[in-house]
Amino acid sequence: MTCWPSVIVATPAHSGVSASLSYRSELLLAPGTLVRVPLGKREVLGVVWDCPTEPPEGLTDSQTREVTGTLDGLPPLNARWRQLVKFAGQYYQRSLGEVALAALPPQLRELDNTQLARRLKRRTQAAAQPAESKLDQQTQPALSAEQAEALSVLDTASVPVLLFGATGSGKTEVYLRATQRVLDAQGTGGTPTQVLVMVPEINLTPQLEARFRERFEPLYGAGAVVCLHSGMTPAQRLASWLSAHTGVARIVLGTRMAIFASLPGLRLIVVDEEHDPSYKSQEGARYSARDLAVYRAKIESEALSTAGGVAGTRCQVILGSATPSLESWHAADQGRYLRLAMPARIGGGSLPRLRLVDMNHQPKGAVIAPPLLAAMGERIARGEQCLVLLNRRGYAPVLACHDCGWKSGCPHCSAYRVFHKLDRTLRCHHCGFTERVPRACPDCGNLDIAPVGRGTEQVEEQLAALLADARRPDGQPPRVARMDADSTRLKGSLETQLAALHSGEVDVLVGTQMIAKGHDFRRITLVAGINVDAALFASDHRAPERLFALLMQAGGRAGRDAAHSAASEMWVQTWTPEHPLFAALKTHDFPAFAAEQLAEREIAGMPPFGAQALLRADARTQAAAQAFLNLAAAQAVGLPHRDAITLYPAVPLTIQRVANVERAQLLVESASRGALQRFLSAWGPVLHDCRSAPEARGLVRWAVDVDPQVI
Numbered sequence: 158m159t160c161w162p163s164v165i166v167a168t169p170a171h172s173g174v175s176a177s178l179s180y181r182s183e184l185l186l187a188p189g190t191l192v193r194v195p196l197g198k199r200e201v202l203g204v205v206w207d208c209p210t211e212p213p214e215g216l217t218d219s220q221t222r223e224v225t226g227t228l229d230g231l232p233p234l235n236a237r238w239r240q241l242v243k244f245a246g247q248y249y250q251r252s253l254g255e256v257a258l259a260a261l262p263p264q265l266r267e268l269d270n271t272q273l274a275r276r277l278k279r280r281t282q283a284a285a286q287p288a289e290s291k292l293d294q295q296t297q298p299a300l301s302a303e304q305a306e307a308l309s310v311l312d313t314a315s316v317p318v319l320l321f322g323a324t325g326s327g328k329t330e331v332y333l334r335a336t337q338r339v340l341d342a343q344g345t346g347g348t349p350t351q352v353l354v355m356v357p358e359i360n361l362t363p364q365l366e367a368r369f370r371e372r373f374e375p376l377y378g379a380g381a382v383v384c385l386h387s388g389m390t391p392a393q394r395l396a397s398w399l400s401a402h403t404g405v406a407r408i409v410l411g412t413r414m415a416i417f418a419s420l421p422g423l424r425l426i427v428v429d430e431e432h433d434p435s436y437k438s439q440e441g442a443r444y445s446a447r448d449l450a451v452y453r454a455k456i457e458s459e460a461l462s463t464a465g466g467v468a469g470t471r472c473q474v475i476l477g478s479a480t481p482s483l484e485s486w487h488a489a490d491q492g493r494y495l496r497l498a499m500p501a502r503i504g505g506g507s508l509p510r511l512r513l514v515d516m517n518h519q520p521k522g523a524v525i526a527p528p529l530l531a532a533m534g535e536r537i538a539r540g541e542q543c544l545v546l547l548n549r550r551g552y553a554p555v556l557a558c559h560d561c562g563w564k565s566g567c568p569h570c571s572a573y574r575v576f577h578k579l580d581r582t583l584r585c586h587h588c589g590f591t592e593r594v595p596r597a598c599p600d601c602g603n604l605d606i607a608p609v610g611r612g613t614e615q616v617e618e619q620l621a622a623l624l625a626d627a628r629r630p631d632g633q634p635p636r637v638a639r640m641d642a643d644s645t646r647l648k649g650s651l652e653t654q655l656a657a658l659h660s661g662e663v664d665v666l667v668g669t670q671m672i673a674k675g676h677d678f679r680r681i682t683l684v685a686g687i688n689v690d691a692a693l694f695a696s697d698h699r700a701p702e703r704l705f706a707l708l709m710q711a712g713g714r715a716g717r718d719a720a721h722s723a724a725s726e727m728w729v730q731t732w733t734p735e736h737p738l739f740a741a742l743k744t745h746d747f748p749a750f751a752a753e754q755l756a757e758r759e760i761a762g763m764p765p766f767g768a769q770a771l772l773r774a775d776a777r778t779q780a781a782a783q784a785f786l787n788l789a790a791a792q793a794v795g796l797p798h799r800d801a802i803t804l805y806p807a808v809p810l811t812i813q814r815v816a817n818v819e820r821a822q823l824l825v826e827s828a829s830r831g832a833l834q835r836f837l838s839a840w841g842p843v844l845h846d847c848r849s850a851p852e853a854r855g856l857v858r859w860a861v862d863v864d865p866q867v868i
């Protein structure tokens with residue numbers, strides 16, 4: 158029997174190739190079947206989306222080409238997976254083929270059926286490894302009352318659970334127990350149950366991976382826990398993917414890309430550190446893995462309930478964080494998520510005491526205030542460790558006057574205008590209002606106006622000199638080490654540096670936000686944030702939220718030993734100690750901070766109270782990039798929901814030129830997420846047409862970023 162499968166292949170978002178292509182096959186192919194098909198002169202990997210037995214209208218036998226072959230031995234990708242991919246494509250304004258094929262391991266394209274069969278066999282053999290008897294389960298730690306309560310609520314929750322647990326409160330044990338329950342449960346239709354655990358950056362959380370392996374490999378075999386992240390080789394990625402797809406792997410531990418893993422028995426998704434910006438992809442389909450996790454759990458649950466399984470069986474999602482994203486916090490406020498609080502630290506250690514240093518009262522030019530230096534000296538003398546946090550996330554520079562406190566605010570918005578060095582302008586990234594940088598402070602006439610946070614770049618170099626008089630217990634000067642993305646790029650160097658730290662070879666660790674994540678530094682009793690003001694006065698409305706999360710997380714590193722925790726301190730240097738963020742930080746009161754931030758966002762109509770998207774353009778000249786954006790805005794007249802949408806003027810990006818490409822963006826806002834979605838879908842073809850307009854000559858590429866993290 159001849160049929161005409163429609164097949165999804167990898168096509169760029171705006172290539173003009175329609176969503177699926179029609180082929181011919183003598184075999185009836187189930188939707189989700191992986192196939193090889195001819196495309197032009199090449200043969201490419203594709204996914205069967207549908208397989209009608211009637212030829213598509215207007216197409217004859219001779220016009221369609223034959224499917225080359227199927228990938229034997231692989232079960233089709235199931236309907237829920239296809240629905241997830243379809244949703245992601247629609248929501249993030251990318252083609253179905255681009256999202257679907259990017260979600261599959263690249264090596265799948267290169268293997269013939271013999272090679273594939275060999276790899277599949279290897280996977281099932283890994284599963285066949287005898288698991289030790291389930292009777293000698295290792296002794297699990299006793300649950301705290303809070304953990305037990307959280308687990309019992311998890312059992313009955315019918316909405317996503319926001320696990321709001323302080324650093325050190327034992328969230329991981331909750332994840333492990335919830336995983337255990339899912340794995341113990343019976344799967345439907347012979348498919349073993351599976352769990353997806355997502356982490357922001359896998360190399361920074363080796364302890365989490367170790368704990369999952371330690372707990373579950375003795376019970377389910379060495380192949381039961383697999384990883385999925387971009388640091389793996391193509392062969393490793395394929396092996397993990399095959400294990401997950403065939404149900405051999407029971408637990409997939411991965412970064413944001415793991416959200417698209419094929420998991421036929423999925424019953425639980427854990428998103429650890431759910432607030433972390435790295436869950437949002439910054440290239441290709443700019444998806445949020447956290448938001449897709451919530452959607453995926455919903456469609457899995459719907460399928461389970463219609464499949465008529467055990468009553469109440471669903472796919473649960475746990476979003477865990479000590480400082481949840483304001484989106485998730487707001488969803489819990491509204492009852493769309495269930496908030497579970499675990500405020501107590503296991504072992505009873507308390508969070509460090511906050512010491513604010515008012516930089517207005519410190520010697521002029523001091524990078525590190527004398528009282529902080531003295532406190533560090535005392536710790537070093539006692540053989541304890543200090544952690545100095547550099548907040549160097551790429552904040553757009555905002556200008557300030559240190560004499561009177563003037564900041565380069567926008568007269569039309571609640572945003573700060575950004576200092577653009579190239580043409581010495583101040584630009585509002587919200588409304589586009591632009592002026593030349595003033596020669597002097599507009600309020601007091603001071604000539605010395607400069608970006609907030611200036612002068613802290615050399616801290617690392619200066620720190621050793623500043624601490625020259627300090628002495629360790631053995632009479633030696635302290636050893637200062639640096640740890641950030643640059644210093645740990647070499648494979649294994651992160652481990653080496655961590656080992657040095659744990660063994661006490663390092664007295665002072667200086668680093669960026671990465672040092673705040675995941676690790677246990679038992680002997681650290683002082684954490685210092687020395688340049689936090691840039692985040693308080695940023696054009697990006699999410700900057701304070703990120704700063705609060707960073708400081709809470711870093712503070713959580715200190716004094717994890719109950720013996721040290723009473724004396725542990727967090728020092729923060731600031732020019733604006735009266736900022737409400739510090740009051741909340743002092744009492745470790747995230748709910749108060751969240752309430753204050755949400756109230757501000759509601760007034761400004763910012764997410765989660767309004768929806769945003771960015772249209773970005775790269776071009777050979779800034780004029781071409783902006784012309785494309787402004788033309789796209791002009792051509793949007795008459796599109797559906799246009800009246801519910803605000804299109805702002807095009808502005809250059811803060812870092813305007815990269816590798817000789819000029820970058821610009823245009824902000825799209827709406828009070829209604831639905832209206833924004835429908836508008837963007839209708840705008841897509843218009844954008845495609847604008848590309849070939851004479852004004853846009855020199856345009857290199859453009860992309861839509863839905864729910865952008867940075868504006």
Ligand SMILES: [Zn+2]
Pocket residue numbers: 558559560561562563598599600601602603
């Ligand atoms: Zn001034």
Ligand SMILES: [Zn+2]
Pocket residue numbers: 567568569570571572585586587588589590
């Ligand atoms: Zn403005």
